[in-house]
Amino acid sequence: MTRPSRNTLAPLAACLLAACPLQAQEDVKLTEEDQAKLDAYNVFRADIDSFLPTVNVYDAEALPVTFPFRDVMAHVVVDVSFDGETALPFMLDTGAPTIVTYEIIEAWGGEVVFESPGMAGGNTLIWTPTTLIPAATVQDVLPITKLTAGAGWEAGSAFYCITQHGLLGAPAMRNGVWQIDYGANEVTVAASADQLDHIEGAIALPFTIKPGTTSPTPHVQLQIGKETLEFVVDSGGGIPLTINTDDFASLGVEMPGNAPRMANIGGGAAGAFDIALTSLQLPVSLAGTEITTTVFVGDGMAPGVAGNMGHMFLKDFVVTFDWSTQMMHLDPLAEDGSVSGMTDVPAAGIGLQPDGSLMVTSLALGGRADVAGLTIGEKVVAVNGQDVSGNDPDLYCALSAAGIDTITTEAGETYDVSPIEGFLIGGK
Structure with a gap:
């Protein structure tokens, strides 16, 4: 399979920017190749209602099943196996199609069934080939046959600490009822809502x-x-x-x-x-x-x-x-029906770059790091006093999991970037 040019997906410090469905926008310029692909995609979509029930299929008689998930940097992560043995962490994402690395496609993928257009951050048109993977199993308990998966996830992307393999998206979920219990860190997949709790009385x-x-x-x-x-x-x-x-x-x-x-x-x-x-x-x-x-x-x-x-x-x-x-x-989850929202944010956030280095990617304006002179885009060479100039993403993931309190920039300045309590409700 020919790989398109590198498509590195990078998140905001507090935001995942997934590709969104193509909309009719005047500022999107289609090349002749784009138009030909779009015409072919529209022909495919004209018969989409007969195609969808044949893919991303699970055995309804084996449902419901419940399995745990991990909260990794505010993302739901579950394990997926394509060979019945190798468990690979995947992000569970209703906001996107299923996307996997080319290595997974090459090892376990089948035919390319279509190429779909999308809008990515920066208002840029991208094309994602979608392949049929014959079989996948989620958390060892939910087999899915004919999983549709787009190719192009980059193992070394800014989501490295969350998953190096891809995301399990809305197409993989549409043929069942999926319940995410953020209190118990569990997912239940059922054939119908009447098999589930938390329906009666819910919004x-x-x-x-x-x-x-x-x-x-x-x-x-x-x-x-x-x-x-x-x-x-x-x-x-x-x-x-x-x-x-x-x-x-x-x-x-x-x-x-x-x-x-x-x-x-x-x-x-x-x-x-x-x-x-x-x-x-x-x-x-x-x-x-x-x-x-x-x-x-x-x-x-x-x-x-x-x-x-x-x-x-x-x-x-x-x-x-x-x-x-x-x-x-x-x-x-709260008995009184209230939500906690967000109140605290780090004084600054850092993110992985394609070469494995770290850069300041977010800054609470008026917060302690901003006042002390830290700026967006500065290269980070130490975290919590530990040298990270070797561009080791695994070290960064371990430090992030433990909690980042200080960073040192390439200019030699050290900043307190620990969370600012109540910043989002007026605290400094």
């Missing part, structure tokens, strides 16, 4: 999927201020609710002049780009149930929709996705 939030799509990411409508906006449900994104700047402007909600702000370096197929995020606490209506939660406002996070509903919002619920009824159930 019932209808969702839609884009017509003709091969990746059925849920889209929900939330009322904020005077408007109802559409959000992508992105269980793979280590973020709370995010709203694009223009959509936020339509709400009739005044942004406080002293609202907490963060500078970030984001990334996508177009490479790195700067993004500013402003945080505030807002009342949000979910199918008539009002909660107050943390909302980030910024640009470039969710092309084609108003924003994302990510892990840092979902973590306060038992979340059930039922594609057969297109219903999402949110059962709050």
Whole structure:
């Protein structure tokens, strides 16, 4: 299989920027090759309803099954095996199709069934070949036959500490009812919702999927201020609710002049780009149930929709996705139905670069590291006093898991980057 040019997916310090479905946008310029691929893809999609039931199949009579997941850097991670023996960590992500490395495709993949277009961070068109993998097993208990998987996950990407192998996306989940219990760190997959707890009395939030799509990411409508906006449900994104700047402007909600702000370096197929995020606490209506939660406002996070509903919002619920009824159930973990939202953030965050080096990728503006002179983009040579100039990603992952308190930059300056308590609600 011919590999396309390197497509390094890099997250914001608090945001996973997954490729989003292609939208009709005037600033997207199609080449002749792009147009030919798009025409072929549209022919394939015209018969999509007969194709989807034949792939990503599991034995309904063997359901329900329950298995544990790991919370790794605010991402749900499960093990997937393609040979019945080798367990590989995968991110569970409703906001994207299944994507794997080329090594997995070459070892266990089959025919390429289509190439799908998408928009990545930076408004760049990308093409992902989707291959049929004959068999996969999740956590040793959930066999999936004819798994559809896009090729192109980079083992050395910025998600290195989360998974070097890929993500298990919405297509792999659509033929069952998936329940993520963020309180017990368990996933249950059932044939129908009546096999599950946490349905009766939960918030019932209808969702839609884009017509003709091969990746059925849920889209929900939330009322904020005077408007109802559409959000992508992105269980793979280590973020709370995010709203694009223009959509936020339509709400009739005044942004406080002293609202907490963060500078970030984001990334996508177009490479790195700067993004500013402003945080505030807002009342949000979910199918008539009002909660107050943390909302980030910024640009470039969710092309084609108003924003994302990510892990840092979902973590306060038992979340059930039922594609057969297109219903999402949110059962709050707190007895009073409240959500914790986000209050604390690191004074600065660092991220892996393609060469294994570390760079400052987020900065709490007005926080201690910012005031002390740290800037976005500086190279980091030591973490918690330990030399990381050898570009060892495994060392960085171990340090991140233990908690990062100080960083030293290439200029020789050391900064306190530990979490700032209450920063997102006005603390410094």
